[in-house]
Amino acid sequence: MDFSSSWINTSLDLNINPRTRVHQQAAPVSFKKYEVENNFFSLGMMSISSAKEESSVALVEELKRVSAENKKLTGMLTEMCENYNTLRNNLMEYMRKNPDHKEKRKSDEISSSNNLMGGGVTGNNSESSSSDEDQSCKKPRQIVETCIKAKVSRVYFKTESSDSSLIVKDGYQWRKYGQKVTRDNPSPRAYFKCSFAPSCTVKKKVQRSVDDPSVVVATYEGEHNHPHPSQTEPTNNRCRNQISPVAPSSSAPSTVTLDWTKKAPSSAPSKNMMINNPKMEVPQILVEQMATSLTKDLNFRAALAAAISGKMLHQN
DNA sequence: CGCGTTTGACCCGCGC
DNA sequence: GCGCGGGTCAAACGCG
Numbered sequence: 566m567d568f569s570s571s572w573i574n575t576s577l578d579l580n581i582n583p584r585t586r587v588h589q590q591a592a593p594v595s596f597k598k599y600e601v602e603n604n605f606f607s608l609g610m611m612s613i614s615s616a617k618e619e620s621s622v623a624l625v626e627e628l629k630r631v632s633a634e635n636k637k638l639t640g641m642l643t644e645m646c647e648n649y650n651t652l653r654n655n656l657m658e659y660m661r662k663n664p665d666h667k668e669k670r671k672s673d674e675i676s677s678s679n680n681l682m683g684g685g686v687t688g689n690n691s692e693s694s695s696s697d698e699d700q701s702c703k704k705p706r707q708i709v710e711t712c713i714k715a716k717v718s719r720v721y722f723k724t725e726s727s728d729s730s731l732i733v734k735d736g737y738q739w740r741k742y743g744q745k746v747t748r749d750n751p752s753p754r755a756y757f758k759c760s761f762a763p764s765c766t767v768k769k770k771v772q773r774s775v776d777d778p779s780v781v782v783a784t785y786e787g788e789h790n791h792p793h794p795s796q797t798e799p800t801n802n803r804c805r806n807q808i809s810p811v812a813p814s815s816s817a818p819s820t821v822t823l824d825w826t827k828k829a830p831s832s833a834p835s836k837n838m839m840i841n842n843p844k845m846e847v848p849q850i851l852v853e854q855m856a857t858s859l860t861k862d863l864n865f866r867a868a869l870a871a872a873i874s875g876k877m878l879h880q881n
Numbered sequence: 882c883g884c885g886t887t888t889g890a891c892c893c894g895c896g897c
Numbered sequence: 898g899c900g901c902g903g904g905t906c907a908a909a910c911g912c913g
Contacts, residue, residue, distance in 0.1 A: 741886055742905070745902090745903065748903090
């Protein structure tokens with residue numbers, strides 16, 4: 566097999582070890598994985614043809630570069646986690662000092678509050694778990710309800726402008742139980758329940774963004790109490806005509822796609838997280854919130870779009 | 882025939 | 898208390 570002919574650059578040009586053929590002796594790559602790979606590479610040097618040698622060299626270098634890139638991204642995510650925890654502690658402190666602070670119960674504000682507080686909330690039936698915090702510190706009931714409200718997260722999906730469907734491809738199976746035109750948005754809002762209901766009480770609201778009709782906003786309430794269907798039924802094709810999350814349009818096998826809608830089991834935190842911070846347990850909701858925050862960040866979106874389009878143009 | 886979607890009616894909380 | 902609006906229910910409908 567000729568690797569060089571089917572070479573696909575997976576870099577997003579994050580300025581991590583740019584794709585020059587510079588030796589990476591200074592790269593802080595200390596994983597045993599690389600040692601094994603390097604040993605394998607050196608053993609293979611004795612017997613393979615020169616063409617394959619070049620391919621192997623290129624592959625190993627690409628692997629090193631991608632791994633370094635991955636490490637850098639992991640570091641950024643870790644930093645975001647720390648910032649999140651700091652912000653969350655500050656907010657808790659602020660709410661403790663300002664018990665008279667009134668909060669509206671409008672969904673947007675509840676949602677944004679949960680985006681800040683959600684990492685500390687567990688369980689999908691929040692109403693039954695509110696008693697503990699009520700006892701620890703006496704706060705106005707509204708605030709407590711806002712804090713303990715079921716996990717709410719938002720995910721933004723980019724769609725074709727001509728596509729009017731409100732079906733979102735997040736891997737789970739949903740049953741639509743209602744649709745409503747709301748006052749603040751001319752596009753209808755669709756209501757979904759997890760198909761595992763009533764055992765799984767997760768709900769989802771899907772509505773097109775007012776600002777950008779090509780963007781579909783999915784609001785998830787609660788947390789699935791069952792494995793992700795893709796883990797048990799990888800070839801499940803029942804979800805037809807569905808919208809993919811904001812991601813590179815190319816589905817080339819070597820393309821690195823950050824699919825934040827695929828949820829890792831809560832008992833198995835990200836391995837990358839564990840590498841950099843073994844004690845850290847990143848809740849799924851936090852990952853979703855960070856992904857949402859990133860997608861909301863115009864600078865990040867612009868940079869991501871530029872990197873992707875640049876790569877696509879480069880490959881063409 | 883079974884399952885999922887559609888859609889009008891109904892429920893309920895909130896603001897006035 | 899009333900009206901409004903979001904959320905849910907359930908019968909009708911469509912599709913495979």
